[in-house]
Amino acid sequence: MTAATDVVVVGGGVIGMTVAVTLQQRGARVTVLAADEPADTVSTVAAAVWYPSHTDQDPRVLRWARETYTELGRQAADGVPGVVDRPTRMLLRHPYAGPPWWAEVCEDLAADAARPPYTALLRFTAPTVEMTPYLTWLRQRLEAGGGRVLRRRVRRLADAFETAPTVVNATGLAAGQLAADPAVHPVRGHLVLVANPGLTASVRDEDDPAGLTYVHPRRHDVVLGGTYQPGVGHTAPDPATAAAIRRRCVALVPALADAPVLGERIGLRPGRHGGPRVEVDPDPAGPSGSRLVHAYGHGGAGVTLSWGCAAEGADLALGG
DSSP states (O other): OOTTOSEEEEOOSHHHHHHHHHHHHTTOOEEEEESSOGGGSGGGGSOOBSOOTTOOOOHHHHHHHHHHHHHHHHHHHHTOTTEEEEEEEEEEOSOOOSSOTTGGGOTTOEEEOOOTTOSEEEEEEEEEEOHHHHHHHHHHHHHHTTOEEEEOOOSOGGGGGGTOSEEEEOOGGGHHHHTTOTTEEEEEEEEEEEEOSSOOSEEEETTOTTOOEEEEEOSSEEEEEOOOEETOOOOOOOHHHHHHHHHHHHHHOGGGTTOOEEEEEEEEEEEETTSOEEEEOSOOOSSTTOEEEEEEOOTTOHHHHHHHHHHHHHHHHTTO
């Protein structure tokens, strides 16, 4: 072990980097071990809007989502790179039975009538994040406080105890093997990027019978989505899927009809049956006094839950 590090975080995606920054804010000396540069992780593929997509109702998840919403809103107001509060429109096709379980987090959420095939239109403000500048900002913030990011692929979590007595496992999809967790599985996501014709509001139709549909504008482009394919573990291009995504999004937002296609992104979300795992491992498999904290399995809601999970993960890592 080295006295230079109190906690080692394994994983350099948005969860790992957020946990690392939170630990540092609480006085810990932190090293991140990342198989890839943070800017090259699957987190950069994400549309990265605040929304608990494919996440079951749970008081703990609601708390994480609320804390993250508050923190990202503060960051947007402070001009943190890549973070913007955007008006969001969510179209519903099922009978409207009242606000969704997460609605209390968004203080401005309102429901309006909508024309068929929709039954209601939800309006609210949600933080959005451009992941490449944001992950760069997180890394710079960590390093400015004395933290380190090292390129190192960890083959066994027990090996990370050579760096520090406390380890946080934020390895996402790799946690299936590293933590011997059969609940972890890939969820394939496919996005199309087009030039932004002047859009400022996010729009989503999750119940489109043709497939999940969302339109998320950013500074210079618009993210069109998408797919959510549990158990599909490849990232090979699929022109037919890309064309279908674009058709659905143009039908939802006709202003996109002439927007040039800039590219596409395909990534594997770190899904987990039963929801995210954020807890102390009772058998850390390290030297006496070691502590292993798991923080993985966030699926498509990593950004949405990031700061709340980081706060809880930091508490556990520091003995809370």
